[in-house]
Amino acid sequence: MTRYGALSLLRGGxxxxxxxxxxxxxxxxxxxxxxxxxGGGGHGLAxxxxxxxxxxxxxxxxxxxGWIGGxxxxxxxxxxxxxxxxxxxxxxxxxxxxxYEGLTRxxxxxxxxxxxxxxxxxxxxHGLEMLRRSANAMRLNGVDAExxxxxxxxxxxxxxxxxPRFPVLGxxxxxxxxxxxxxxxxxxxxxxxxxxxxxxxxxTEVTGFRIAGGRVTGxxxxxxxxxxxxxxxxxAGHSSVxxxxxxxxxxxxxxxxxxxVSEPVKPxxxxxxxxxxxxxxxxxxxxxELVMGxxxxxxxxxxxxxxxxxxxxxxxxxxxxxxxxSRLRFLRQWAGICDVVHDSSPIIDESEVAGLxxxxxxxxxxxxxxxxxxxxxxxxxxTGEAHALAKDFGFARFRTGALIDEAAGAGIAH
Amino acid sequence: xxxxxxxxxxxxxxxxxxxxxxxxxxxxxxxxSDAEWADYLYTRNNPKGVHIERWHHVHGCGMWFNAARSTxxxxxxxTWGMTDPVPELPE
Numbered sequence: 103m104t105r106y107g108a109l110s111l112l113r114g115g116x117x118x119x120x121x122x123x124x125x126x127x128x129x130x131x132x133x134x135x136x137x138x139x140x141g142g143g144g145h146g147l148a149x150x151x152x153x154x155x156x157x158x159x160x161x162x163x164x165x166x167x168g169w170i171g172g173x174x175x176x177x178x179x180x181x182x183x184x185x186x187x188x189x190x191x192x193x194x195x196x197x198x199x200x201x202y203e204g205l206t207r208x209x210x211x212x213x214x215x216x217x218x219x220x221x222x223x224x225x226x227x228h229g230l231e232m233l234r235r236s237a238n239a240m241r242l243n244g245v246d247a248e249x250x251x252x253x254x255x256x257x258x259x260x261x262x263x264x265x266p267r268f269p270v271l272g273x274x275x276x277x278x279x280x281x282x283x284x285x286x287x288x289x290x291x292x293x294x295x296x297x298x299x300x301x302x303x304x305x306t307e308v309t310g311f312r313i314a315g316g317r318v319t320g321x322x323x324x325x326x327x328x329x330x331x332x333x334x335x336x337x338a339g340h341s342s343v344x345x346x347x348x349x350x351x352x353x354x355x356x357x358x359x360x361x362x363v364s365e366p367v368k369p370x371x372x373x374x375x376x377x378x379x380x381x382x383x384x385x386x387x388x389x390x391e392l393v394m395g396x397x398x399x400x401x402x403x404x405x406x407x408x409x410x411x412x413x414x415x416x417x418x419x420x421x422x423x424x425x426x427x428s429r430l431r432f433l434r435q436w437a438g439i440c441d442v443v444h445d446s447s448p449i450i451d452e453s454e455v456a457g458l459x460x461x462x463x464x465x466x467x468x469x470x471x472x473x474x475x476x477x478x479x480x481x482x483x484x485t486g487e488a489h490a491l492a493k494d495f496g497f498a499r500f501r502t503g504a505l506i507d508e509a510a511g512a513g514i515a516h
Numbered sequence: 517x518x519x520x521x522x523x524x525x526x527x528x529x530x531x532x533x534x535x536x537x538x539x540x541x542x543x544x545x546x547x548x549s550d551a552e553w554a555d556y557l558y559t560r561n562n563p564k565g566v567h568i569e570r571w572h573h574v575h576g577c578g579m580w581f582n583a584a585r586s587t588x589x590x591x592x593x594x595t596w597g598m599t600d601p602v603p604e605l606p607e
Contacts, residue, residue: 342562353558355537356587401535402587404564410517411531444558501554 103297105210125289126170126296131303134329135163137483138321140308140344142166143175144284144469145336145461147291147302148476149483151209154298156477157484162300163330164292165323167307171288174338177406177438178469179361179395181374181385183220183279184245185236187511190494191447192243194474197491199278201473211290213282214388220279220374221259223423225268229379233274236512240276248275259375263425268380281374281385281393287472311348317456318348332457332483336475339404339439341462348455352462353444353500357398358437359466360408362416364430366390375423381412382419391433394420398440398466408437440466445505450478451488451496459483463495521595524577536570539582540602564588566605571595 104110104123114121137153139146142164153159164170182202184195206213224230233249240247255273256262262270292302303325312320312327320329337344339356366389376383384394396412413435421428443449443463448471452459461479464471478492488496499505518530538560544552561567567587572580584593584605594603 340564343564351555351559352562353554353560355560355562356564401569401585402562402567403590404587405590409530500558501550 103210103293106212125293126302128304129301131163131301131306131323131325131328134320135301136161136331137334138162138328138330138332139164139334139336140321141173141335141337142170142288142292142302142304143173143336143338144171144287144291144472145338145464145475145479146334147288147295148472149334149336149461149479150295150300151291151298152477152480153484154295154300156480159484160299162295163328164295164300164302165306165308165321165328166302166304169304170292170302171285174438174440174468175284175288175472177361177436178284179383179385179393180281180284180387180469181220181279181383182215182282182470183276184470185220185222185240185247185274185276185279185512186243186245186508187236187239188506188508189243190506191508191512192240192245194478194491194495195471196243196245197477198471198474201477202282202470203278205287205290205473209290209294211286211293213286213290215280215282216388217278217280218373218385219258219275219277221255221376222274223255223270223375223377223379224272224274225270225377225379227271230272233272237274239511246276246278248277249273250275259373261371261424261426263423267422279374281387283388284469287469291476308344308347311455311458313348313455318458332459334459334461334479334483336461336479338441338462338464338468341441341460345453345460348453348458350453350455352449352460354441354449354462356402356404356439357400357442358403358405358408359398359440360396360412360416360435360437362394362396362413362432362435363387363391364394364427365433367392367430371424377419377423380419380422382416382423384420392420392427392430398442399437403437404439406437406439408435440464440468442466445499445507446509447506448475448495449497450475450482450492451498452482453497518590518592520571520583520592522573522576522579523581523595523597524579525573528573528576532573532575534572534574536572536580539568539570566593566607568602570598
């Protein structure tokens, strides 16, 4: 793998830019691997990378039905944060933010992580009380959090509507929050994993499992059967569909979450703004597009498009916060299928079928968790034991009742 | 925008309704195992295909009813009252 940098760029310049190799290989599938990862999104590719980098397991295939990073990894709003309520979540998601902080160097791939801060706004007294509770919880958990009054919010985000219908009473800022380039995260992990020997098999659909004596021994794919020692499934909204192939029912429901980008404009918003009360959040990408997110369509959906009522509500919310954006047009609109679990916390665990592991339940917030999700699934696959950060995020909690209810705790709608 | 046919009011816009999730769930006996109870509480059909679900006409007549809807195309095949028998549905 050629290291990217000034030197290789210079050498490329002298040789007419003919020295560049594809970032990952397109190998033919082997008859078997030690570990098969289903799903070539961020979590799957990160799992493959950490299996190689942390555990020396390189006889690994990542099987992707479409193209890598083409599912939710390419369909989110790229926000990274760790503003959770419960200690387990804070530890897990903050580990993810810390991995993101070093990821560009670790992968030798610029993921363009911009820690521009993330603001959550309160528009009424109750919202302000919730933010105060949230800030206290974050600080107790060792996560950076700043609570600001209206003047503080307006000093940081002077573009806010000076005369809003829903007044801005305060805001919670996580300065280390921000956004990254979503494709680069997938491509960076793919490049590093491929260089270590991992096979990335795109346009390959898993159609079934080979299970013998309660243990998974292989997967059937559209390109033939592939044997394996263990399987990691990281397919987000399609977790139930893949689980069903192994005869499993998972506590997951699939909902569409919609997002939009505007036409690109000059830099005009240098932070991430969430306003749950007006039903929207937005940031500006490095291309200049405003990236706006809506809420879930609260009926089951596998259609990667969102509903018109949410489109209207999001536009209304954005214009309420920033009336000057009213003349921008939506350039693109799409939805990703989110794997929502009752307590809005992930599942990283081995299933009832021995050797068959799942990484799912990310709901609307899987992108920020990619490094930690991959790290912990790789640990579980390699050692047979749950990682310390993930031990409470197992299937058992639905039976024992030890839920980690972030829907109630952090007030995050997923 | 979905056009949902309330059995009581007729077709109305999606924004008048709330979806109440999977329908026809049977509560197990109270002496069931923890696993069965967890299954009842947390495991839901999440089909990529036809789903039988409850809808609430919250900004209309206020009544609950059942609907069979495709989770891929969002097409609604039938709506019927909560206690009425399930009509014949496509696969």
